[in-house]
Amino acid sequence: xxxxxxxxxxxxxxxxxxxxxxxxxxxxxxxxxxxxxxxxxxxxxxxxxxxxxxxxxxxxxxxxxxxxxxxxxxxxxxxxxxxxxxxxxxxxxxxxxxxxxxxxxxxxxxxxxxxxxxxxxxxxxxxxxxxxxxxxxxxxxxxxxxxxxxxxxxxxxxxxxxxxxxxxxxxxxxxxxxxxxxxxxxxxxxxxxxxxxxxxxxxxxxxxxxxxxxxxxxxxxxxxxxxxxxxxxxxxxxxxxxxxxxxxxxxxxxxxxxxxxxxxxxxxxxxxxxxxxxxxxxxxxxxxxxxxxxxxxxxxxxxxxxxxxxxxxxxxxxxxxxxxxxxxxxxxxxxxxxxxxxxxxxxxxxxxxxxxxxxxxxxxxxxxxxxxxxxxxxxxxxxxxxxxxxxxxxxxxxxxxxxxxxxxxx
Numbered sequence: 001x002x003x004x005x006x007x008x009x010x011x012x013x014x015x016x017x018x019x020x021x022x023x024x025x026x027x028x029x030x031x032x033x034x035x036x037x038x039x040x041x042x043x044x045x046x047x048x049x050x051x052x053x054x055x056x057x058x059x060x061x062x063x064x065x066x067x068x069x070x071x072x073x074x075x076x077x078x079x080x081x082x083x084x085x086x087x088x089x090x091x092x093x094x095x096x097x098x099x100x101x102x103x104x105x106x107x108x109x110x111x112x113x114x115x116x117x118x119x120x121x122x123x124x125x126x127x128x129x130x131x132x133x134x135x136x137x138x139x140x141x142x143x144x145x146x147x148x149x150x151x152x153x154x155x156x157x158x159x160x161x162x163x164x165x166x167x168x169x170x171x172x173x174x175x176x177x178x179x180x181x182x183x184x185x186x187x188x189x190x191x192x193x194x195x196x197x198x199x200x201x202x203x204x205x206x207x208x209x210x211x212x213x214x215x216x217x218x219x220x221x222x223x224x225x226x227x228x229x230x231x232x233x234x235x236x237x238x239x240x241x242x243x244x245x246x247x248x249x250x251x252x253x254x255x256x257x258x259x260x261x262x263x264x265x266x267x268x269x270x271x272x273x274x275x276x277x278x279x280x281x282x283x284x285x286x287x288x289x290x291x292x293x294x295x296x297x298x299x300x301x302x303x304x305x306x307x308x309x310x311x312x313x314x315x316x317x318x319x320x321x322x323x324x325x326x327x328x329x330x331x332x333x334x335x336x337x338x339x340x341x342x343x344x345x346x347x348x349x350x351x352x353x354x355x356x357x358x359x360x361x362x363x364x365x366x367x368x369x370x371x372x373x374x375x376x377x378x379x380x381x382x383x384x385x386x387x388x389x390x391x392x393x394x395x396x397x398x399x400x401x402x403x404x405x406x407x408x409x410x
Contacts, residue, residue, distance in 0.1 A: 019339045019349040035325035035376065056178045057114050064118060068125030071203060079210040087213065090226060091205040094234035098198035101235060105308055106191045108315060109370045112182055115175055119192050122171030123199025123241075130167035131160075138163050157284070161275035164200070168237070169244045169268050171196040176248045176260065180385055184374050186249040187311050193245020193267075197237035204237070205229055232293065236278055239304055243271040255383025274300070316341060322376040323369060331396055332369075336403075340369040358406055365402040371395055 075084045138159050143151065149158070172193045176183050183192065208229060212221040247267025251260055277285075277296065286292035320341035326332045332340075339345040346366065353362035372395045378384045379392065 019335060019345065019352055035329050035380075054114075057112075057118060060174065060178060061114065061118050061121065064121035064126050067129055068121050071125050071128055075203075075206060075210070079214055083210055083213065084206060087206050087209040090209060090230070091202050094205060094230040095198060095202045097234045098194070098201065098238050101238070102191055102194045102198065105187065105194065105312075108312055109187070109319075109374070110367070111188060111191055112179070115179060115182060115192070116195050118178075119171060119175055119195035120199040122174065123168060123196035123201075123237075124203045125199075127164070127167040127171055127196065127200050128203045130170070131164045134167065135159055135163050153280070157276050157280035160279055161272040165240060165244070165268055165271045165275055168193075168196050168200050168241045169264065169271070172241065172245045172248060173260070173264060176252070180252070180257070181371075181374075181391070183249065183252055184378060185253045185315065186246050187308075187315055189245030189247065189249025189252075190242045190308065190311075191245070193241040193243070193248075194238040196245075197239070197241035200241070201229075201234070201237040228289075233278075233297065235301065236274075236297075239301065240271040240274050240278075242304070243267050243274065253381075255378070255381055257383075316343075318377060319370065319373045322373040322380065325376060325380075326372065326396070331399065336369075340366055340373075353406070361402065361406050365399065365406060368395055368399045368402060372399065 072084070079087075135155075139151075139155065142158070143154050145151075147154075172189070175192045176189075182188065208225055209222060212225045215221070244264065244267035247263045248260065251257060251263035256263065281292040281296060282289050286295070320337060323332060323337045323341055327334055327337050339349045349362055349366070350359065353359045372392065375384075375388050375392045375395065378388055
């Protein structure tokens with residue numbers, strides 16, 4: 001095996017121009033320095049922290065799986081296992097739309113699959129169980145039969161927004177604390193909040209579909225419920241809980257983790273207000289659903305997409321800025337910074353790697369660079385975690401090895 005300064009060349013039909021071509025021959029120093037000043041690593045090694053975080057994620061996943069199975073048995077007992085199974089398949093349609101949307105949001109710096117699974121399972125199981133259990137207590141404590149709201153309206157515009165957003169928000173907060181190294185910005189928070197909301201919507205959709213399906217007086221209502229919830233509004237819970245995640249991500253990005261209760265409240269308030277407007281908009285503020293949908297919900301959804309695009313643009317610029325600090329210290333070339341920090345650079349790198357059968361290695365190299373940018377941002381902002389300096393060194397040396405693997409000829 002030997003390491004070359006250029007990737008192997010392939011025909012123009014199998015791969016585009018190699019992403020290192022514009023850099024000439026990269027000459028990396030034997031012992032590159034670090035951007036700025038970094039104290040000597042102290043405390044437990046990075047692997048220790050990762051093992052601890054992995055154990056916590058595994059335990060949480062197991063617990064959420066058990067609760068989700070319990071919710072499944074509850075639904076099967078209430079509506080019949082066959083009904084739940086085929087309506088669960090129907091509920092997969094809006095869930096798939098949500099997951100595709102969240103994958104688009106998460107495409108720049110993908111979150112660990114185990115944490116995404118934890119968020120989905122919490123939303124589909126624990127948050128639903130919590131909302132059902134706490135909801136009855138909430139009604140007993142706060143519902144006033146002599147008040148202006150009847151029982152159903154009170155449940156829709158008061159109980160549901162408060163109880164359900166608290167139950168979902170607890171799952172986002174769990175991920176916020178269980179693995180801090182992968183929850184360090186607003187985009188991360190939106191993804192984790194969205195995945196929790198998507199899981200909750202999946203189980204809630206089964207409940208609504210089943211209720212309309214088994215009701216003898218609601219013949220044909222299942223179709224309208226599916227169109228309303230599954231096609232017109234699959235992202236409503238995703239949007240609500242994304243506000244909670246956004247606020248906690250902002251808390252992490254600003255290094256204010258000790259003030260998480262304040263940021264949690266700041267995220268829950270718009271989530272609850274949005275939930276309230278969705279449940280009570282028709283009848284309280286609007287005369288019919290179409291007016292409510294196109295005047296309020298469509299613009300709100302469009303504004304959410306614009307906000308995500310602007311956040312993604314800021315994340316790309318920050319990635320370029322932080323990785324350029326490593327370039328100045330000799331760890332990356334200018335071509336590699338562009339390869340990691342621009343959409344065109346990534347696209348070309350993926351195509352080149354696919355053309356020589358090294359897509360997996362390029363994906364891992366890119367993931368390491370993104371982790372480095374996140375660690376460097378925390379250090380530069382003055383609020384690193386206890387193992388960030390040691391983790392930075394480990395990731396830098398890992399990137400050095402990954403480059404060698406990509407540029408090695410058999």
